[in-house]
Amino acid sequence: MISVAERVVVAFSGAGSGTGPLSWGQQDIWQAMVRQRSWLPNGAWGPLPAGTTVDDVADRLRYLMSRFPTARTRLRFDAAGRPEQVVHDTGETTLEIVDAGAADPAEVAEALRLQYQDADYDFVTEWPVRMAAVRHGGALTHLVVVMCHLITDGFGSQVLLDELDTRPDTPIPDLQPLEQARWQASPAGQRQNSLALRHWDGILRAMPPRRFPESADKRQPRHWRGEFTSYALAPALRTVTERTGVGSAPALLAVFAIALARVTGVNPVVVRPMVNNRFRPGLDRVVCMLAQYGLCMLDVAGASFAEALDRARRSALTTYKHAYYDPARLDELIARVVAERGDDLELPCYFNDRRGEPTGAVPEPARLRAALSRGEFRWTTQQDVPFEPLIVHVDDVPGDAVRAILFMDTHVVSPGDGEALLRGLEAVAVEAALDPSAPTGV
Numbered sequence: 001m002i003s004v005a006e007r008v009v010v011a012f013s014g015a016g017s018g019t020g021p022l023s024w025g026q027q028d029i030w031q032a033m034v035r036q037r038s039w040l041p042n043g044a045w046g047p048l049p050a051g052t053t054v055d056d057v058a059d060r061l062r063y064l065m066s067r068f069p070t071a072r073t074r075l076r077f078d079a080a081g082r083p084e085q086v087v088h089d090t091g092e093t094t095l096e097i098v099d100a101g102a103a104d105p106a107e108v109a110e111a112l113r114l115q116y117q118d119a120d121y122d123f124v125t126e127w128p129v130r131m132a133a134v135r136h137g138g139a140l141t142h143l144v145v146v147m148c149h150l151i152t153d154g155f156g157s158q159v160l161l162d163e164l165d166t167r168p169d170t171p172i173p174d175l176q177p178l179e180q181a182r183w184q185a186s187p188a189g190q191r192q193n194s195l196a197l198r199h200w201d202g203i204l205r206a207m208p209p210r211r212f213p214e215s216a217d218k219r220q221p222r223h224w225r226g227e228f229t230s231y232a233l234a235p236a237l238r239t240v241t242e243r244t245g246v247g248s249a250p251a252l253l254a255v256f257a258i259a260l261a262r263v264t265g266v267n268p269v270v271v272r273p274m275v276n277n278r279f280r281p282g283l284d285r286v287v288c289m290l291a292q293y294g295l296c297m298l299d300v301a302g303a304s305f306a307e308a309l310d311r312a313r314r315s316a317l318t319t320y321k322h323a324y325y326d327p328a329r330l331d332e333l334i335a336r337v338v339a340e341r342g343d344d345l346e347l348p349c350y351f352n353d354r355r356g357e358p359t360g361a362v363p364e365p366a367r368l369r370a371a372l373s374r375g376e377f378r379w380t381t382q383q384d385v386p387f388e389p390l391i392v393h394v395d396d397v398p399g400d401a402v403r404a405i406l407f408m409d410t411h412v413v414s415p416g417d418g419e420a421l422l423r424g425l426e427a428v429a430v431e432a433a434l435d436p437s438a439p440t441g442v
Contacts, residue, residue, distance in 0.1 A: 002112050005135070006097035010058050012065035014072060016176050017089035023180040025277070025289040027327045029149050030083060036386055039121040042157070043146035045109040048133065052140045057133045058095050060143075063167060064129060065093060068160060068287045069176045070151045075123040083123070087178060096132040100141070105134045109142040116146040123148075153291040154354050155276045160287045175282045177289075184326065192324060197333050199322035203297045204337040204345060207270045211346040212390075217414035224415060225381035226406045228422035232371035232430050233402040235363045239433035246309045247316075248358045252394065254312035255432065256351055257298040258305075259424035261442040263417050268299040273316075274352040275323035293350055294323030301442040305432035308440050350391035360400055365434055375426055377419055389413070392422070 022030060033040055048057070065071050072091060075083045100108040116130045128148035133140045152160060175183070183189045240251050257269040272293040278284045296319040300308045338345055363371075387407035397403045404422045413421075431438060 004096045005099040008095040010061050011092050012062050013090040014066040016069035017087045018178050019086045020178045021181045023177040028292050029289045040149035041117040041146050043113040043117045045113050045144040048140050061131050070288050093127045100136040105136040105141040109134050109144050112144045152287045156287040173286045193326045196322040196325035209343045215414045219410040221382045221384045222410050223387045226379045228377040228404045230426040231374040231401050233426045236429035236433040239362045242362050246313045250313045250316040254309045255428045258300050258428045258440045263421045267301040268297050270297045272350045275320045292323050294319040300440050304437050306436040352393045355396045
């Protein structure tokens with residue numbers, strides 16, 4: 001346990017206060033928190049510029065809390081345990097100062113991040129931001145920030161970080177979560193929800209009931225996290241998009257679907273891709289939890305890579321359009337379809353492409369093949385606290401590399417199949433890059 005040397009009270013005030021139901025994006029992440037028994041904190045730390053003072057860091061925290069209504073949002077619960085959001089206009093929070101002593105301040109910052117993330121969080125009484133500065137030799141060296149996922153998704157985090165650096169004083173977007181919830185309850189919002197659920201209904205009735213073979217290697221602890229760093233995936237995708245004209249996001253979706261079909265033997269493949277929803281009017285710069293998982297069914301059997309890529313391109317457009325919906329009504333729809341079909345439906349395969357826009361030159365084939373040997377896989381976590389049954393995040397990392405992170409239940413997907421899926425993601429991309437006319441092998 002890291003001890004705190006100093007606590008600085010930071011007062012804040014901002015616009016947009018009120019109370020109301022959760023928006024669809026907030027409901028979605030709340031359901032994930034309940035399933036995973038976690039407040040799903042997002043944490044990071046980094047160096048501070050030389051000469052940074054405690055007042056500088058306090059001002060940074062004050063701006064964050066004042067600028068973004070979701071940072072001033074707590075929850076309250078009715079008698080049935082259903083949450084509502086409460087956005088405050090004023091309040092006080094605490095900035096913590098930690099002395100590193102003789103320890104490496106970067107190591108102290110990482111330890112503090114983990115301590116913040118591992119500590120319980122009270123949705124009713126706590127503010128959803130925890131911030132601290134590490135001090136070494138009398139100077140502040142590192143900043144640590146941990147936020148509850150109810151504040152924002154990854155795309156909103158970029159807006160938050162940009163504005164923390166530039167400190168604009170322009171008005172924030174009108175469609176904050178309280179206003180989003182009001183629109184979602186309106187006739188226009190309900191039409192959007194009805195169209196989305198019609199899309200889901202068609203796939204739910206047509207999809208294979210089982211998506212995974214029986215796990216042959218059920219472990220205890222049963223929930224595992226692994227990561228695969230690939231130096232071939234990013235250049236392979238650039239080659240694919242250059243040759244086919246298919247965008248990078250649907251191209252990766254197709255590659256993932258083919259890799260999953262190869263591992264599971266199940267086709268068509270049904271995937272729940274994360275959709276940022278920021279292409280919708282008025283929502284591109286809102287710092288909030290807006291992303292929701294869509295539903296996409298892809299037939300990748302008996303096709304060439306080029307045909308599978310084109311199918312993914314066309315299917316992705318429909319999927320993105322219908323990934324904005326009421327999670328409670330979706331749950332009702334799934335229960336109704338399951339009852340009518342008379343069998344259970346597995347919907348545990350989530351896919352979250354968090355990469356930026358691809359850059360760089362298209363590599364020579366020999367260089368692409370050589371990059372295959374550099375891939376590195378490792379298991380990082382085994383725990384009893386549940387993850388989703390299967391979720392894969394894909395991120396850019398330095399060095400023209402991509403990191404695929406896998407969260408899985410070994411009672412659903414065996415460790416061997418989990419590793420094969422991530423390695424297969426790279427292999428499929430390289431195969432498609434070298435010969436788009438080749439069959440998918442599914």
